[in-house]
Amino acid sequence: MLKQMEGSKAMAQAIALCRPQVVCAYPITPQTHIVEGLGELVRLGELENCEFINVESEFAALSVAIGASAAGARSYTATASQGLLFMAEAVYNAAGLGLPIVMTLGNRAIGAPINIWNDHSDAMAMRESGWIQLFAETNQEAVDLHIIAFRLAEELSVPTMVCVDGFILTHAVERIDIPEQANVDAYLPPYEPMQVLDPADPISIGAMVGPDAFTEVRYLQYYKQQLALKLIEDLSTDFAARFGREARGLLRTYQAEDADLIVIAMGSINGTIKDVIDEMRADGLSIGLVTLTTFRPFPVEALNAALAQAKDVLVIDKSLDVGMGGPLASNVGVALREMPRPPRLHSAIVGLGGRPALKTSLHRLFRQATVQPWSGPHFLDLNERVIAREIHRRGKARRAGPTAEAILKQLEIERVAKI
Amino acid sequence: MFEVRIHGRGGQGVVTAAEMLAVAAFLEGKHAQAFPSFGSERMGAPVVAFCRISDKEIRLREPIQEPNALIVQDPTLFKTLDVTEGLKSDGYLIVNTSRSLSEIHLDAIVARLPKGHVIASPATELALNYVKRPSPNTALLGAFAAEVGVVSLDSVCEAIRRAFPGKVGEANVEAAKAAYALIAAKAAA
Numbered sequence: 308m309l310k311q312m313e314g315s316k317a318m319a320q321a322i323a324l325c326r327p328q329v330v331c332a333y334p335i336t337p338q339t340h341i342v343e344g345l346g347e348l349v350r351l352g353e354l355e356n357c358e359f360i361n362v363e364s365e366f367a368a369l370s371v372a373i374g375a376s377a378a379g380a381r382s383y384t385a386t387a388s389q390g391l392l393f394m395a396e397a398v399y400n401a402a403g404l405g406l407p408i409v410m411t412l413g414n415r416a417i418g419a420p421i422n423i424w425n426d427h428s429d430a431m432a433m434r435e436s437g438w439i440q441l442f443a444e445t446n447q448e449a450v451d452l453h454i455i456a457f458r459l460a461e462e463l464s465v466p467t468m469v470c471v472d473g474f475i476l477t478h479a480v481e482r483i484d485i486p487e488q489a490n491v492d493a494y495l496p497p498y499e500p501m502q503v504l505d506p507a508d509p510i511s512i513g514a515m516v517g518p519d520a521f522t523e524v525r526y527l528q529y530y531k532q533q534l535a536l537k538l539i540e541d542l543s544t545d546f547a548a549r550f551g552r553e554a555r556g557l558l559r560t561y562q563a564e565d566a567d568l569i570v571i572a573m574g575s576i577n578g579t580i581k582d583v584i585d586e587m588r589a590d591g592l593s594i595g596l597v598t599l600t601t602f603r604p605f606p607v608e609a610l611n612a613a614l615a616q617a618k619d620v621l622v623i624d625k626s627l628d629v630g631m632g633g634p635l636a637s638n639v640g641v642a643l644r645e646m647p648r649p650p651r652l653h654s655a656i657v658g659l660g661g662r663p664a665l666k667t668s669l670h671r672l673f674r675q676a677t678v679q680p681w682s683g684p685h686f687l688d689l690n691e692r693v694i695a696r697e698i699h700r701r702g703k704a705r706r707a708g709p710t711a712e713a714i715l716k717q718l719e720i721e722r723v724a725k726i
Numbered sequence: 727m728f729e730v731r732i733h734g735r736g737g738q739g740v741v742t743a744a745e746m747l748a749v750a751a752f753l754e755g756k757h758a759q760a761f762p763s764f765g766s767e768r769m770g771a772p773v774v775a776f777c778r779i780s781d782k783e784i785r786l787r788e789p790i791q792e793p794n795a796l797i798v799q800d801p802t803l804f805k806t807l808d809v810t811e812g813l814k815s816d817g818y819l820i821v822n823t824s825r826s827l828s829e830i831h832l833d834a835i836v837a838r839l840p841k842g843h844v845i846a847s848p849a850t851e852l853a854l855n856y857v858k859r860p861s862p863n864t865a866l867l868g869a870f871a872a873e874v875g876v877v878s879l880d881s882v883c884e885a886i887r888r889a890f891p892g893k894v895g896e897a898n899v900e901a902a903k904a905a906y907a908l909i910a911a912k913a914a915a
Contacts, residue, residue, distance in 0.1 A: 479787075482752055482758065578787050582785055664787075667791075
């Protein structure tokens, strides 16, 4: 049913349609509205046979989800930013144990400096944890991906994270088609665990594994994620057939078939990029887009097929691997090695800590990639004046004090001078 | 695409106003996108919310740079920030005030925009009358429907009822209708 509603509320409804049996989460901006929405659905009795467990921290939230999942319950949690880091140990445990928990991540920057706004640093910090990571472009996709995520997680017994841009999606009110319960029930069968702690048939889960078997356990995690590449395509096709909406799959392309320059990005920024591409195409530029939905497992083959004709590839990262550059760009670089004639790779860091990705800036960036390519990561809309002043200031005295506070002071002086 | 930026202060229902406007457009079969300026909201602090309305799917997610219309819920904001930044040269400005546009020093903006595109609506006064609370957002949406169009008064009223079911909603609907009538009467005169 078509509704005009907030992304977080829509996700709460979609998760409820998946009939989770245990929901436990600790509130953190910008994830809060999702969990509040679920709590309300449980309280009102609209989400039946579900226990909403209040916990004292994110570490407890995922630990409860692990216990519930091991006991055979369909388990869900949600977090963001520092919350994900606080549960990091449990994030790895859920994956290593192979428990099919679904988590929503309301993507937000990681401190310090403390920042509540959107970027992908939190998801990237856990990219090696063994969870499947799916990125939503719109709130409709966020709704759909949650339904796919439960089935995907349970078919493989691998935890799955649905990454949703904080504020940009979680707090946006837009048109969303909320699926019918009967359709979701037909798509997502009741949870049939591969392993379960059952007093009638006792087993133990979580053995200590030494050098003789640890590599094999890890290899099988890797193997399952490789299986996920095919399964994600299949589940997306099935989803499209049942729900009458585009299959989301591993990635999708926009104007990319004949494009010399292909932009690669994840999440909500793709909508703005599509508008820019339409405008640049009208100006005669040969430009297209690959929207990556699945980041883990990384879809090397599908990506290389989409890039086969491209001369230049521009990767947009909404996070920074500080000592290296854009993590998505690094991953794409590895994928390009498999190509006979790989395109040139350009990397841009965009939208850190909630800085808006403006159309005008993206126009400039896309033109520059082919006309005047740069080496290393390009930081879009970097305030070079502030950087130069701060570097100069720090050179003058050993005890220069904290950087963040100094930059804020600079900006405040500029702001007051303008008025 | 029609783009609206709403300025106000925390507690004035700025974000809710953008959401109600989006729902009103949705009720008319249009695509709409409402989103806040994502600050750490608190009572009294300047708040901005955005609403895009279009016949096609809205993909753009940047904050609205060049609005077609501005709604200003608190006229004291003109003193502290560049409220009209980016406003299109044929844009609309709807200000919550019981005083005249000259009295709140908006003559320069009135001169810059097409005739009749700047409107003063006594929204707080109307809200106090009908809702018994100084929440000007719904009355301003009534004024918006009268002055700008894009959405009808009926759709605005229905969106208000959905946001505030029951008595509170009906009181807000009355405030919106009264604000609409004031502008319609002025246009007829």
